[in-house]
Amino acid sequence: LVRGEYEQIAEDRYGGLNHILPAGFYRVNTVSNNQFVSQKKLFNDLTSGLANVSSYYSIQNQYLGQFSTDLGNLQYDNNIPFHQLDDRTILNNFLGVRYIFNQKYSVNGSKVPGTYDLIAAGKEKKDQNQESVYQAELYKTTEAFPLLWLSYKAISPSRYQKLSASQKERALASGVVVKGVGLKAAKLTGVKTIKASLVDASGKKLSKNKLTYTNSDASYKLKLHLSDKEKAKLGKSELHVEISQISYQPFTLSQQLDLELKKAKQEADLAGQTFNERATRYKYWRYHLLAGSPDPSYKLTVTGKKASETIVQRSQDMTSFYRLVDSAVMNMGTYQTLPNSLTFQPSKLGTYRFKIKVVAIPLNQEYTKEVRQIQKQGVKQLKLAQNQLTGLFTSKKAGVVTSTIPYSNGWTATVDGKAVKVIKTNTAFVGFKMPAGKHRVRLVYRTPGLRSGLLISLLTALAILVYAAFSHKEWRREFRAKKKEK
Structure with missing residues (x-):
């Protein structure tokens, strides 16, 4: 950062809306992947005086990490156990998040957790084409736990x-x-399992346990089988896609080249263009060689009307950020009426094995009653x-x-x-x-260990002083003896 830049960022951290928050203890959060400061991932909020759940230190509490992974937090990282909790309503309520900041025109701008209501908005900013590009919003809930x-x-x-x-x-x-x-x-x-099926572009039903992905342009639909009556009964609900037991086997380099070459030839034929098989094969071979293919990294993306969520398995060259990802919960947002389908998209060719489960968590009177009882007992x-x-x-x-x-x-x-x-x-x-x-x-x-450490340090310092004094005394004695000899 250039001189003075951090002070400016801190002053306008959330479009200035952080300055209207009342005194007292509570936690705050932001909508996931919601960027308030251009091209700078300033998750840490340790200087603002706000208790932001996405702030982190160099090391984390092991129990928080386990808690986060047990609940399938998609955003869990090795040293950032919570991030923005993937905008999950009950997790935010449980951790005492009373206020959430949102950048309306940023990623996931409509994915605010279900019990939070808009209470303030900043000045809307527009680009040179007079299109809205920025507006900070502040949301508040009455369901935060004490x-x-x-x-x-x-x-x-x-x-x-x-x-x-x-x-x-x-x-x-x-x-x-x-x-x-x-x-x-x-x-x-309070958790309703929704019957769902995975289908291809032609409507053909596929296995929900195994998918062989051979065309990088192909995407799939995750159809939710709910009647209008069932949707009405569920009412306002948060929609989760639980994916577990994930494993990915990439195709061999030879298999990937053959599939990519076949696709490139089909596209050339459809466009009436000349196809150079040798040059095209070399182009793909060079790409895979530089990319280190095949490798076990992958992405699984599910997209709906309110959110696009991605499970990421990083490659091993990510060092301290590498971990084996075999399950996660994808929060697709809160709906008054649940959608009919979601889009499912793998990132790389190969064979995927997994289990998919779609659930809805109604944010109804039963949940509100339990929260009110907790607040009463606070x-x-x-x-x-x-x-x-x-x-x-x-x-x-x-x-x-x-x-x-x-x-x-x-x-x-x-x-x-x-x-x-x-x-x-x-x-x-x-x-x-x-x-x-x-x-x-x-x-x-x-x-x-602090007291023990202080005691050990004190005893060590004392021992060094005694040793230094004794050594100095011996040195002086030897110096005098040598002087007398001369």
């Missing part, structure tokens, strides 16, 4: 792991995933300070304090000044048991 709340219903870890990724997300509003606390089992509902008088927080809970029955504070063994908790055991909730976050009544709680974080 930072801490009391849970009275539990989901056992073994039961939780049997759920699909979308079911796990929906379960976050129904109960807390925790082991052996004696709470009543949560009732899990912490009161929350105060945050350096490495600690305090709050007040009042309850007629015992429960588990649940939070979206990342779990670490550096956390300690007290209830009315008495130490209690910190437990892991929802596989990745801080929690602890809470008796009935009115109680003041306190959470304190101390970096694990």
Whole structure:
């Protein structure tokens, strides 16, 4: 960045709409792949004073990474566990995201999570052709979870792991995933599986488990078999495409060249052009040689009216960004009426094996009721300070304090000044048991090993000083002895 550029970016980070946000603790997010600053991926928001869930450090909390992959977060990266949560409504609500910024004319500009409503818009900017190219928008929800709340219903870890990724997300509003606390089992509902079929351009039904892709221009339809009555019953719903057990076997170099040569000849014949087989083969051979083909990288793209989502398997030369991708959830957006079909497009020739499942998550009164109960049971008088927080809970029955504070063994908790055991909730976050009544709680974080490290460093420094003093004394003695000899 040139001098002064970052200050300008920070001042106008979200079209200036960040300046109208109220004080207090809450988290914010942006719509996925939504670019506010031209050609600069400034996901980090650590200097604005806002708690942006897409901000990251050089290393990540292992539990957040596992939580993100368990829920099939398409945007998970090795050191950026959340990114923008792929705009999934319940995930944003669960993590306490109260506000979302959107660039209206950017990628995914119409893919705002379902419970968020527009409350402000910035000045619209136009290009030289007077076409709108930029307008910042601010969305707010009333369904954001508090930072801490009391849970009275539990989901056992073994039961939780049997759920699909979308079911796990929906379960976050129904109960807390925790082991052996004696709470009543949560009732899990709210995810509807939709019958779907994969068809080619001619309408021929294909296998949903195996696809041999031989024409790079070919695309497929993922047809959703829903009647108008079923659509009306589902109402406002978020549409997910779950793809699992993915494997890709590229064609050999010889097979790829033969298929590409055949396609090029057909195109030349249709256009009435002369076809030079030798030169064309050399062109494709050179391309594949420079590209390192065949390699196991691929892309699977699903496109709908509101979103285009891509599962990316990077090649091994991506070093620290490489990981094996065998499943993910593709959020196709929230619809008042679900669409009839989606477009499915592989990126490279070869044989793909996978399982496709289409589900809808209704954002209905049942979900809203569960959220309102969580908010009612939220912490009161929350105060945050350096490495600690305090709050007040009042309850007629015992429960588990649940939070979206990342779990670490550096956390300690007290209830009315008495130490209690910190437990892991929802596989990745801080929690602890809470008796009935009115109680003041306190959470304190101390970096694990910090005191031991300081003590070791102090003892080492002391040993060095003693050694230096002793060595200096010996040197002076030897110097005097040599001087006397002379």
